[in-house]
Amino acid sequence: xxxxxxxxxxxxxxxxxxxxxxxxxxxxxxxxxxxxxxxxxxxxxxxxxxxxxxxxxxxxxxxxxxxxxxxxxxxxxxxxxxxxxxxxxxxxxxxxxxxxxxxxxxxxxxxxxxxxxxxxxxxxxxxxxxxxxxxxxxxxxxxxxxxxxxxxxxxxxxxxxxxxxxxxxxxxxxxxxxxxxxxxxxxxxxxxxxxxxxxxxxxxxxxxxxxxxxxxxxxxxxxxxxxxxxxxxxxxxxxxxxxxxxxxxxxxxxxxxxxxxxxxxxxxxxxxxxxxxxxxxxxxxxxxxxxxxxxxxxxxxxxxxxxxxxxxxxxxxxxxxxxxxxxxxxxxxxxxxxxxxxxxxxxxxxxxxxxxxxxxxxxxxxxxxxxxxxxxxxxxxxxxxxxxxxxxxxxxxxxxxxxxxxxxxxxxxxxxxxxxxxxxxxxxxxxxxxxxxxxxxxxxxxxxxxxxxxxxxxxxxxxxxxxxxxxxxxxxxxxxxxxxxxxxxxxxxxxxxxxxxxxxxxxxxxxxxxxxxxxxxxxxxxxxxxxxxxxxxxxxxxxxxxxxxxxxxxxxxxxxxxxxxxxxxxxxxxxxxxxxxxxxxxxxxxxxxxxxxxxxxxxxxxxxxxxxxxxxxxxxxxxxxxxxxxxxxxxxxxxxxxxxxxxxxxxxxxxxxxxxxxxxxxxxxxxxxxxxxx
Numbered sequence: 001x002x003x004x005x006x007x008x009x010x011x012x013x014x015x016x017x018x019x020x021x022x023x024x025x026x027x028x029x030x031x032x033x034x035x036x037x038x039x040x041x042x043x044x045x046x047x048x049x050x051x052x053x054x055x056x057x058x059x060x061x062x063x064x065x066x067x068x069x070x071x072x073x074x075x076x077x078x079x080x081x082x083x084x085x086x087x088x089x090x091x092x093x094x095x096x097x098x099x100x101x102x103x104x105x106x107x108x109x110x111x112x113x114x115x116x117x118x119x120x121x122x123x124x125x126x127x128x129x130x131x132x133x134x135x136x137x138x139x140x141x142x143x144x145x146x147x148x149x150x151x152x153x154x155x156x157x158x159x160x161x162x163x164x165x166x167x168x169x170x171x172x173x174x175x176x177x178x179x180x181x182x183x184x185x186x187x188x189x190x191x192x193x194x195x196x197x198x199x200x201x202x203x204x205x206x207x208x209x210x211x212x213x214x215x216x217x218x219x220x221x222x223x224x225x226x227x228x229x230x231x232x233x234x235x236x237x238x239x240x241x242x243x244x245x246x247x248x249x250x251x252x253x254x255x256x257x258x259x260x261x262x263x264x265x266x267x268x269x270x271x272x273x274x275x276x277x278x279x280x281x282x283x284x285x286x287x288x289x290x291x292x293x294x295x296x297x298x299x300x301x302x303x304x305x306x307x308x309x310x311x312x313x314x315x316x317x318x319x320x321x322x323x324x325x326x327x328x329x330x331x332x333x334x335x336x337x338x339x340x341x342x343x344x345x346x347x348x349x350x351x352x353x354x355x356x357x358x359x360x361x362x363x364x365x366x367x368x369x370x371x372x373x374x375x376x377x378x379x380x381x382x383x384x385x386x387x388x389x390x391x392x393x394x395x396x397x398x399x400x401x402x403x404x405x406x407x408x409x410x411x412x413x414x415x416x417x418x419x420x421x422x423x424x425x426x427x428x429x430x431x432x433x434x435x436x437x438x439x440x441x442x443x444x445x446x447x448x449x450x451x452x453x454x455x456x457x458x459x460x461x462x463x464x465x466x467x468x469x470x471x472x473x474x475x476x477x478x479x480x481x482x483x484x485x486x487x488x489x490x491x492x493x494x495x496x497x498x499x500x501x502x503x504x505x506x507x508x509x510x511x512x513x514x515x516x517x518x519x520x521x522x523x524x525x526x527x528x529x530x531x532x533x534x535x536x537x538x539x540x541x542x543x544x545x546x547x548x549x550x551x552x553x554x555x556x557x558x559x560x561x562x563x564x565x566x567x568x569x570x571x572x573x574x575x576x577x578x579x580x581x582x583x584x585x586x587x588x589x590x591x592x593x594x595x596x597x598x599x600x601x602x603x604x605x606x607x608x609x610x611x612x613x614x615x616x617x618x619x620x621x622x623x624x625x626x627x628x629x630x631x632x633x634x635x636x637x638x639x640x641x642x643x644x645x646x647x648x649x650x651x652x653x654x655x656x657x658x659x660x661x662x663x664x665x666x667x668x669x670x671x672x673x674x675x676x677x678x
Contacts, residue, residue: 351455
């Protein structure tokens with residue numbers, strides 16, 4: 001396309017029209033400008049590399065405008081966004097006032113006359129159109145806006161109030177609703193941010209927050225077309241691509257908004273403004289994604305969110321105060337919003353400190369490796385006063401680091417949540433909880449259960465190290481949760497198996513009685529009545545797996561269960577299980593279990609994965625087939641199976657392996673609740 005620039009001249013108004021594949025509507029748009037009752041204006045059409053005949057249609061109007069029409073073109077397509085064409089148009093404009101008109105919309109014939117007259121009369125930096133004409137179809141036009149009843153114009157001299165009305169009254173967030181003084185835009189360096197969806201809104205808030213004299217007029221002069229549009233936000237995509245596009249746009253918007261808000265005095269002092277804006281932006285996207293949320297399963301949604309989440313902890317921090325508030329303010333959280341936020345797991349950053357409490361040189365505690373390549377690793381000065389400290393921020397969901405001590409001393413591992421300032425009071429922190437699920441140090445499990453921690457209430461583990469010793473630390477965590485008042489009391493070291501048995505045997509006996517009642521409801525009824533469904537939901541946590549492990553040997557020796565990850569598990573050593581060797585029975589209802597056993601003699605380990613022994617209420621000599629769907633078995637880090645493997649008491653899964661004197665065996669398995677369709 002040739003670029004046409006009219007002779008250098010100043011005008012009262014410059015109308016900037018960003019255009020992309022608008023051949024069906026651009027003629028109507030330019031015709032509405034050609035017929036304006038006010039003629040002291042220029043038109044700047046900036047084509048965004050259209051692939052249809054839009055340019056040819058625009059070129060046909062050159063002669064009609066008599067030199068007042070400029071045609072320009074972007075170097076490459078900006079992805080359907082208007083920010084590049086609008087910014088180009090602004091640099092080419094010479095008018096006293098700037099007006100942005102979309103290529104598929106048009107104006108009332110006296111629009112520019114009314115806008116220019118009121119701007120001059122009131123000496124306004126900005127005129128805002130409160131109302132407009134909304135075209136649902138070719139034959140349906142309705143009046144819409146934020147104040148249909150007000151009949152007279154309104155001058156506002158307080159920028160804070162202008163921003164409030166822009167954010168809270170609605171229909172004031174679009175570029176085409178603003179008629180702006182050009183030197184005002186240049187002086188305040190107001191340009192469109194380079195993001196596809198939401199940049200218009202940031203531009204509008206920027207305009208409102210800088211305006212010293214803001215005029216709102218009730219007369220509608222703009223015709224907004226919402227049917228048959230080719231706007232990038234209304235493009236049809238496959239469900240996965242559609243979800244990825246909208247989530248990616250939200251993340252980019254949050255990062256851009258944070259960068260803008262931290263420099264804006266009005267937004268810095270009004271967190272509710274920021275919360276309102278980001279909440280509306282997220283809810284708008286969730287509304288666009290309502291169909292996709294029903295078509296995609298949780299795994300697909302999580303993968304999309306993980307792939308499109310911020311790439312660095314620094315950019316993640318721009319999301320934290322908003323996401324935290326979005327979760328915790330339940331009255332303001334929609335069901336879909338909560339679904340999405342809870343799957344933003346990799347946006348919730350865990351923090352690990354590894355420090356040596358000894359006055360020593362930095363090289364005496366070194367990080368050899370960190371599994372998360374995107375983690376932020378730092379050595380804050382305030383932690384180095386009494387030793388050496390490394391701080392690792394990660395949002396990968398799990399982390400493995402290897403550190404090395406070059407001197408004898410004590411190493412402290414501290415797990416917490418990210419430092420999130422309270423927007424209302426910068427001297428305070430938000431209780432940004434992280435649910436740590438596992439901590440393993442040098443292959444020894446420190447804990448393997450929900451262990452919540454945050455910045456002010458961390459989980460702390462101390463250990464002695466020798467010079468030259470390497471320390472391998474592994475941890476896993478879940479996203480932030482808000483269903484607590486204070487869970488710090490639940491942080492406790494793991495119990496010994498014997499103590500577990502003493503504390504929880506009564507609960508297990510009760511659970512067995514409940515299971516019998518529940519199994520009767522499940523298996524003796526062909527149809528589940530409402531009361532049965534309630535029973536299942538009430539007692540679903542009591543779907544208990546059973547592992548029988550026995551050492552068979554010809555020698556006299558000892559066989560012990562060293563550790564069990566579930567602190568509610570039952571570990572028993574029944575007499576009937578000692579006849580052919582030394583045997584234990586472990587019952588657990590947490591869904592996954594890890595235990596370590598040790599033999600003092602050579603022999604063979606026999607492992608059986610079963611369901612519980614549940615008797616029918618009518619005939620105690622018969623058992624109910626209480627099936628358990630085991631999904632994974634790992635023995636000494638070797639995967640034995642990784643698929644659904646159903647078993648019950650009499651039809652168990654069996655696995656045998658040899659063991660040497662002094663050797664430990666580590667067994668991990670997972671399971672699903674009972675299903676009666678096996």
